[in-house]
Amino acid sequence: xxxxxxxxxxxxxxxxxxxxxxxxxxxxxxxxxxxxxxxxxxxxxxxxxxxxxxxxxxxxxxxxxxxxxxxxxxxxxxxxxxxxxxxxxxxxxxxxxxxxxxxxxxxxxxxxxxxxxxxxxxxxxxxxxxxxxxxxxxxxxxxxxxxxxxxxxxxxxxxxxxxxxxxx
Amino acid sequence: xxxxxxxxxxxxxxxxxxxxxxxxxxxxxxxxxxxxxxxxxxxxxxxxxxxxxxxxxxxxxxxxxxxxxxxxxxxxxxxxxxxxxxxxxxxxxxxxxxxxxxxxxxxxxxxxxxxxxxxxxxxxxxxxxxxxxxxxxxxxxxxxxxxxxxxxxxxxxxxxxxxxxxxx
Numbered sequence: 001x002x003x004x005x006x007x008x009x010x011x012x013x014x015x016x017x018x019x020x021x022x023x024x025x026x027x028x029x030x031x032x033x034x035x036x037x038x039x040x041x042x043x044x045x046x047x048x049x050x051x052x053x054x055x056x057x058x059x060x061x062x063x064x065x066x067x068x069x070x071x072x073x074x075x076x077x078x079x080x081x082x083x084x085x086x087x088x089x090x091x092x093x094x095x096x097x098x099x100x101x102x103x104x105x106x107x108x109x110x111x112x113x114x115x116x117x118x119x120x121x122x123x124x125x126x127x128x129x130x131x132x133x134x135x136x137x138x139x140x141x142x143x144x145x146x147x148x149x150x151x152x153x154x155x156x157x158x159x160x161x162x163x164x165x166x167x168x
Numbered sequence: 169x170x171x172x173x174x175x176x177x178x179x180x181x182x183x184x185x186x187x188x189x190x191x192x193x194x195x196x197x198x199x200x201x202x203x204x205x206x207x208x209x210x211x212x213x214x215x216x217x218x219x220x221x222x223x224x225x226x227x228x229x230x231x232x233x234x235x236x237x238x239x240x241x242x243x244x245x246x247x248x249x250x251x252x253x254x255x256x257x258x259x260x261x262x263x264x265x266x267x268x269x270x271x272x273x274x275x276x277x278x279x280x281x282x283x284x285x286x287x288x289x290x291x292x293x294x295x296x297x298x299x300x301x302x303x304x305x306x307x308x309x310x311x312x313x314x315x316x317x318x319x320x321x322x323x324x325x326x327x328x329x330x331x332x333x334x335x336x
Contacts, residue, residue, distance in 0.1 A: 018317040031317040032200040037278075041232035041240055062233055064209035072209055110205075149186040149199045 004056055004087065006094050009046035014039040016055055017048075017077070024077050034060075034075050045071065045102075047094050049087055056082040059091040061109075063102055071099035073109040092125055100161045107161060110147065110154040113138040119155060127157035172224055172255065174262050177214035182207040184223055185216075185245070192245050202228075202243050213239065213270075215262050217255055224250040227259040229277075231270055239267035241277040260293055268329045275329060278315065278322040281306040287323060295325035 014036045021030050038046060038060040046060040061073040073095060078088050096107060109127070111118040119139065129141040136143040138155065147154035182204045189198050206214060206228040214228035229241040241263060246256050264275060277295070279286040287307065297309040304311040306323065315322035 015314070031320075033203065035201065035316045037240060037242065041230070041234050041238070043234040045233065062209070062230075065213065065230055066209050066211040070209070072205060074205065110203075146183070148203045152199075 003085075003090060004049040004051035004082070006047050006049045006090060008043055009039050009048050009058060009060065010043065011036065011040050013048050013055060013058070017058055020079075021077055024079060026080075030075075030077075038062075038074060045095060045098055047091055047098075049082075049091060051082070055079075057087045057091055059088075059095050061095055061099075061107075063099060063104060064108075069104055070106045070108055071095070071102075071104040073107060088121060089125065096161060105161050106158055108156070108158045110156050113141075113143045113153050113155050122157045125159065127159045130156035130158065171253075171258060172217040172219035172250075174215050174217045174258060176211055177207050177216050177226060177228065178211065179204065179207050181216050181223060181226070185226055188247075189245055192247060194248075198243075198245075206230075206242060213263060213266055215259055215266075217250075217259060219250070223247075225255045225259055227256075227263050229263055229267070229275075231267060231272060232276075237272055238274045238276055239263070239270075239272040241275060256289060257293065264329060273329050274326055276324070276326045278324050281309075281311045281321050281323050290325045293327065295327045298324035298326065 018031055018034060021034060022028065042060060042062045045062050047058065048055050049057040057078040059073060059076040061071055064070040064072055073092070076088055076091060099107065109122070111122065113119070119141065131142045132144055134142050134145065136145055141155055144154050144156055146152060147156070186199055186202060189202060190196065210228060210230045213230050215226065216223050217225040225246040227241060227244040229239055232238040232240055241260070244256055244259060267275065277290070279290065281287070287309065298312075299310045300312055302310055302313065304313055309323055312322050312324055314320060315324070
């Protein structure tokens with residue numbers, strides 16, 4: 001199977017994505033975390049993969065406005081039918097190249113400690129986890145309790161990008 | 169009563185805000201819409217107002233990375249005890265001045281059609297509503313059905329900033 005082509009996200013990609021994103025996350029209510037603004041105001045650092053005219057994966061993120069040498073990945077989603085194909089990796093790599101060309105040297109993201117697939121994925125992509133000395137850990141990784149509000153624990157990942165523009 | 173001083177938001181402001189934001193919104197579950205990332209990566213365009221050592225209001229937004237001459241206000245909150253004091257207006261004005269100095273000429277935001285106070289506030293601040301020709305309107309304003317996902321109707325506001333840097 002050929003890799004689906006990856007292109008910049010557009011506002012019109014939002015409706016087909018938001019309609020399926022909870023299903024892609026096995027029923028977890030993720031849609032509140034993905035307002036349309038990411039597909040309007042962060043198109044330069046947001047991407048979709050299409051196959052046979054259908055969106056099968058996407059990533060959305062931005063360049064930090066506080067720390068212009070840092071980029072942040074807010075949300076990634078891949079159709080369960082398209083998993084294990086390297087598509088999430090390809091979307092991340094496209095994001096890395098893009099933000100590196102925009103002058104970023106670090107990529108950050110957060111994920112939920114219950115999402116073991118996400119933790120394994122980020123580790124396989126070369127991300128490291130922030131430590132906070134908390135006793136609460138998952139697989140040896142620090143959990144930041146209530147990071148995104150009450151009950152919303154998070155694991156904090158970061159990855160250094162190479163300091164040349166050819167690779168990362 | 170003196171106006172509470174307004175300063176840039178910092179990551180440490182997030183926990184006291186996220187702990188009260190649902191209460192400030194009369195129990196509506198707003199916290200999912202306000203991940204910590206806004207207090208980390210958009211500090212330059214996010215502000216808090218403090219009185220007697222307590223945060224009584226905040227606004228968070230950013231400069232659009234797709235359209236660098238546009239800014240977007242994502243979330244504003246004011247303690248109900250501090251309403252009708254002009255604090256929301258003062259927070260917005262601080263945001264306007266800041267993004268105008270960053271080169272923006274338009275400010276955008278979206279709000280829920282059920283939030284009549286928000287609609288009245290934005291009109292009083294000189295915002296106009298986008299029209300879409302839909303038959304669904306509220307007080308004569310177009311409603312964008314499902315804009316932020318199923319059941320998440322929105323009204324879309326925009327405001328032109330002045331083209332000099334002294335006022336707006």
